[in-house]
Amino acid sequence: MNPSPNHKQPAMLSALLLFSLALLPGRSALAQQGNELTLPVNAGIVATSATAHRRIPNTVADISVGIQTQGSDAATVSRDLAERSQTLLSWLRGQGAERLATDQISFQPQTHEEKNGQQKIVGYTGTTSVSFRTTPEKAGAILSGVLDHGANTIQQTSYGPKEEEADTVRKELAQEATRTAVAQGTAVADSAGTHVIGVREVNVEGGGIIRPMPMMRMSAMEMKAPTPPMDTQAGEQDISVTVSVRLTVSR
Secondary structure: OOOOHHHHHHHHHHHHHHHHHHHOOOHHHOEEEOOEEEOOOOOEEEEEEEEEEEEEEOOEEEEEEEEEEEEOOHHHHHHHHHHHHHHHHHHHHHOOOEEEEEEEEEEEEEEEEOOOOOEEEEEEEEEEEEEEEEOHHHHHHHHHHHOOOOOOEEEEEEEEOOHHHHHHHHHHHHHHHHHHHHHHHHHHHHHOOOEEEEEEEEEEEEOOOOOOEOOOOOEHHHOOOOOOOOOOOOOEEEEEEEEEEEEEEEO
């Protein structure tokens, strides 16, 4: 369960560009006329990139469970589905779960083929999904408890850091990668007998995509005894940010 940082990149790029310019020697060599920069005739380009990594603990668990019920008519199935959903949601609130949501509600007729080949509806099956967020420490007990409070299946769970935690780390990694990339470019320029006079382009590529951690699909109907608490491990998430820079150099 992991949000994209793309919507924050323009502001981040502006901040990084200003930061990078402050790091560079001799940036006064860029002459400005009106709204355009005038480069020396012998100016060149040095392109380099750097990647910064960090592992951070997964602090939340996003879980999705399924409810399925059957009945002879749609009204009965709808009522049973609503009651079981409410029971599960009330129990989850009592466990401190957050971001409760119900979606993917569907009804499917059950049919029986008559002797004349016609399909006759003999009942209905109703299904829905309930998703929520909890902490890794509570995840095992809650995963066991949902099967005793209305859910039939555990569909998916994923562990990750909170969005604000991941965003903070990405910003710090972007700054770290920018400093490294600029330092590499400066070293290359010095080795070539030139010096850096400005930043031409900065590109930031965020990483650390959170992928769901698959769990065994479980059904309450297959169990003969109350489900014992499940042993779950939250683990860590690797976040990386790559920054590519193009530096303007001159002799």
